[in-house]
Amino acid sequence: MRIALAQINYHVGNFDYNADRMLAAINDARNHGADLVVFSELSVCGYPPRDLLLSDAFIKRCMEAVNQVAAGCTEVAAIVGGPYPNTDKGGKSLHNSAFLLYGGQVQQVYHKGLLPTYDVFNEYRYFEPAREFHTVSYGGERIALTVCEDIWNLDGQGMYPVNPPDILKKENPALMINISASPFTWNHSPGRIRIMSENARKYQMPLFTANLVGGQTGLIFDGASTVFNSSGQLVDMLPLFGEDLRIYDLSMLDTVKTKPLPTHPTQEEKCHLIYNALVLGIRDYFRKTGLKKALIGLSGGVDSAVTLVIAAEALGKENVWAVLLPGPYSTEHSVDDAIALATNLGVRHDTISINDAVSSLRNSLASQFQDTRPGIAEENIQARARAVILMGLSNKFGHLLLNTSNKSEAAVGYSTLYGDMCGGLSVLGDVYKTDVYGLARLINASGEVIPENTISKPPSAELKPNQKDTDSLPEYEVLDGLLNCLFEKQMDAKEIIREGYNSALVRRVIKMVYGSEYKRYQSPPILRVSSKCLGTGREMPLDAAYGALDY
């Protein structure tokens, strides 16, 4: 049997587009001699459809799309993903299913048993888990067909009380196929591939996985579909961040040369991965919303510089507009650095001073602010004046404003709500400041694009004279290490202190994090690249008592 893996960038709710792409792949695969074409999870509707799944009409369109693709499966078979009505008398109204199509129609349906409902996943909101598991049959072979998470509970001791492959194995299948929508995080891939390798080895069967590729409202799916032989060795991996269609002869898997399993990325590889993920994330958000052009407030600092470079790569330099908004405390070198960057990139740039607007706004407040000491309120007026001007341009000309905040400042609330927190999409909101510098160095690796001064100068919001981020925050190396313990490693205060961080600092930072939940609640969608993004995937009360910071 010749099996094709189709790694496609679907669009949620775009049924005609998705079906057309699948039918084209089926045609292509057939022309190259494939017997079976495998598509990713929920491929007919795109992933994640979220509450569109609650619409009966949406589900009807899903079923029509499955049948439309099935009608194209006359000479080859296909496996596609889609929702399927639950016909049992109790439980959620849908299953998350894999459909085996041939002979022009749906032949067998498998329902997902393990429904991820944690972090960014919310599948039990919509789907009833399968409680019985059976193989499907095609071409004289039994296939242990599963959907994504189903192969992630190998020892039966994880988040679910069952392990579907153990049950499927009893029917003596000849191979395993897993269709998935497993999103990117910079350090996820080695673990994902190890789990798959362990499945192939444990059950002594070849394993084919078809993963989704593409960005969808903040989630970035990296593709990297895989083929393993029955010893668990990696036969092939499809590209990261790109579409592809590849065909494999099942009988040859145990004889072809295998590849080493990927290892934990180095710091440089990490930056490469994040860079490529963000390019895809921006590109798809624009493409899927039908937008073309981006607007960025360019400050001369490293965050907006990196955002601009990535946006220019994603959208083309002609579709990106940089606007400098110098204010009363902007330094001359910041303006120069920003212009130098825009010039290096060949991106349109304009300069609009905020000084008059800030003066007017402050004058409006003068009688109220009389006899008060200048502070955060006055600083925020500058950030918000910039936002009003940027949003004015966005509204007038239809450019989407890209947010340039990084994860470190977002985490501790070192940001102005309705000011620098503005934008339709946060590009760096899941990238710590130290990694933003890593991205800047990567961008400059083969020649200076971002002015060296932007990278080497001490970071500053430039909202009061001689301001430095370190006036309010610890050094970013320390802050990011601490935040990484808190978020990605899910440590409590006591555990973080045990890692060697100063106890007062740990409490101060955690207090800042809890004290700024209300700001992040109103954050733009964030392109997710880490295992704990502070946007979707983190759900915190805004009015909890966080007094006991050591719980």
Added chain:
Amino acid sequence: MRIALAQINYHVGNFDYNADRMLAAINDARNHGADLVVFSELSVCGYPPRDLLLSDAFIKRCMEAVNQVAAGCTEVAAIVGGPYPNTDKGGKSLHNSAFLLYGGQVQQVYHKGLLPTYDVFNEYRYFEPAREFHTVSYGGERIALTVCEDIWNLDGQGMYPVNPPDILKKENPALMINISASPFTWNHSPGRIRIMSENARKYQMPLFTANLVGGQTGLIFDGASTVFNSSGQLVDMLPLFGEDLRIYDLSMLDTVKTKPLPTHPTQEEKCHLIYNALVLGIRDYFRKTGLKKALIGLSGGVDSAVTLVIAAEALGKENVWAVLLPGPYSTEHSVDDAIALATNLGVRHDTISINDAVSSLRNSLASQFQDTRPGIAEENIQARARAVILMGLSNKFGHLLLNTSNKSEAAVGYSTLYGDMCGGLSVLGDVYKTDVYGLARLINASGEVIPENTISKPPSAELKPNQKDTDSLPEYEVLDGLLNCLFEKQMDAKEIIREGYNSALVRRVIKMVYGSEYKRYQSPPILRVSSKCLGTGREMPLDAAYGALDY
């Protein structure tokens, strides 16, 4: 046996406060001769704790609090709610449990079987459902103890494949006790009480329910704990929106006078309920975040007027500050109406013109905007200038800005992101415009508080000359009816058209709804009063293809 229902306003994460309140109630109940005191779901930590449940230290504090309350149960028993570690080898790490306490310690633990994971609920994110169900025993009686949703699947054909009370009934319990955290919606109560009555009747047992009361980040729990006799008749209902402790003699339930089950609220009752819910929601958000004072931009329109009145009731008129921000197209009557309202209420009010700030901001953009036609961009500058001034006051003086947007305009995106969408809490974001008028009439029922002109004039954003909402939107009676079909009744376009709405209008409105998902993504938290709030509880992709509006 004498059973006390303790209806308490807990605070998420405030362990000492919650335990103190429970211990005081236990003491009080004992002094009044109670044998068993029943508290609501997850009472030790407050509900919903959301991702705080992912912290091991938080869970440890929960267990400590359970033991602390148990230590106070020497002369009476208590039932409290809290998370409990799952000791099975697979599955989520926690159960959502009810603890039976007496003799100074935890005696038995029941785990919730039906975990709501829809709309605003997300319990399967944290909890493993129980698969076995047993009664608990106290005072020589078997008790069918359950947690909230467990008694909501009576026919076994709803969202879950099991019905715990059917299983518990086999152990011949003498009574049912249900601890819950069931949030308010204006039309929920009659249905909730009917379900409970049906449980008591079906199993021919008295039923005691202890529900949470209080606001917690947008969710408002209305209390209304209940007692039913074994015929399913309502013996008593604790207050809506308030705390209480009441004691019942189990042996007397079938002889005391019963009350009629509540019926669907009239339009006037609906407004009363919403009004009281919003007062509680505001009061608790401030109290639980430690804030005292609110700031409101008062336009002379009905939305900000109603918001101001409710805020003044919730926080005290001395803690509310109204700021008038007249702009180039504000009418004189709007200013007069706003001042009249603030004067009627005895609320501090200041007037700050936005004209100079708007001129400066427009001048800043003059060279970019040259040769363009004035439109949305210019209108939004006015709304955003107001936001900068209001947030300046908020930052300077520590008042929380209350958002005044209503549900109708939020639904169709008739609002300015970072302009009138600003604020720390949305008071009317789940109230349709027609109901805002209902609230205004209720407020004026015993004398004019809101100037009649505010209520009777055609609604206008006053962002261009002679602007009316109906320039851009259908009449609110039509729009709200249509939106109600779309959201609360979950109808598709075709079904709404079948209700008699104009087909082009339905498509236009649905397009506006889908086209403004990105705005609502950045909305402040909304006080939820309906069965489909457009904040928490609605999860939509921002970049789906909504071309096929009739799915």
